[in-house]
Amino acid sequence: xxxxxxxxxxxxxxxxxxxxxxxxxxxxxxxxxxxxxxxxxxxxxxxxxxxxxxxxxxxxxxxxxxxxxxxxxxxxxxxxxxxxxxxxxxxxxxxxxxxxxxxxxxxxxxxxxx
Amino acid sequence: xxxxxxxxxxxxxxxxxxxxxxxxxxxxxxxxxxxxxxxxxxxxxxxxxxxxxxxxxxxxxxxxxxxxxxxxxxxxxxxxxxxxxxxxxxxxxxxxxxxxxxxxxxxxxxxxxxx
Numbered sequence: 283x284x285x286x287x288x289x290x291x292x293x294x295x296x297x298x299x300x301x302x303x304x305x306x307x308x309x310x311x312x313x314x315x316x317x318x319x320x321x322x323x324x325x326x327x328x329x330x331x332x333x334x335x336x337x338x339x340x341x342x343x344x345x346x347x348x349x350x351x352x353x354x355x356x357x358x359x360x361x362x363x364x365x366x367x368x369x370x371x372x373x374x375x376x377x378x379x380x381x382x383x384x385x386x387x388x389x390x391x392x393x394x395x396x
Numbered sequence: 397x398x399x400x401x402x403x404x405x406x407x408x409x410x411x412x413x414x415x416x417x418x419x420x421x422x423x424x425x426x427x428x429x430x431x432x433x434x435x436x437x438x439x440x441x442x443x444x445x446x447x448x449x450x451x452x453x454x455x456x457x458x459x460x461x462x463x464x465x466x467x468x469x470x471x472x473x474x475x476x477x478x479x480x481x482x483x484x485x486x487x488x489x490x491x492x493x494x495x496x497x498x499x500x501x502x503x504x505x506x507x508x509x510x511x
Contacts, residue, residue, distance in 0.1 A: 315499075319439075323503075324502060324503050324504050325441070325499070325501050327500070330496055337496040338496065338497070338498055372441060374441075374499075383429060385491075385499060386443075387441035389438075392439075
């Protein structure tokens with residue numbers, strides 16, 4: 283079965299640079315979530331989209347922006363990167379028809395800011 | 397606001413034994429979902445088990461079962477016949493029942509299974 287795809291899997295950037303993370307949800311899933319997991323931390327919700335509209339927003343810095351496109355893939359854009367942005371970024375997808383509203387997680391993008 | 401608390405940062409168990417991981421949560425919602433996710437060293441987030449708050453029956457998935465106590469807002473995970481592959485970080489998570497709601501995670505319990 284198709285899973286959530288995230289690219290790139292690993293990304294190394296320098297401070298003040300920009301990064302773009304991509305997420306391709308499971309086919310027919312219309313909701314995408316972004317989570318940030320710092321070292322030794324639990325995943326923290328950043329932002330979500332439903333049918334290409336932002337549905338909820340968490341503790342996402344103003345330097346970050348995201349959108350969901352017509353094909354339902356989503357991109358997280360991160361500018362003016364800081365050392366503290368180094369983390370594992372998960373994308374998850376779900377569908378209203380998914381039993382229990384289960385969120386399916388991608389493998390994550392590991393971002394290292396140097 | 398909802399909160400999820402996991403009071404055991406680390407647990408260990410011998411292979412084939414049983415271990416229970418604790419989770420408590422706080423919410424004013426009457427209906428919601430609770431989850432246990434496993435995160436092995438690969439860092440992939442894997443759903444272990446799910447419980448709907450309106451269901452009184454405790455969820456079971458093979459060697460994994462939960463003890464859901466709604467009044468006490470407690471949601472523990474029991475792993476029977478522990479296997480080496482169960483070694484991982486385990487996160488308890490809460491979600492309101494809307495279609496697009498976020499997961500709220502606890503801080504996790506690191507489980508080590510010893511041979």
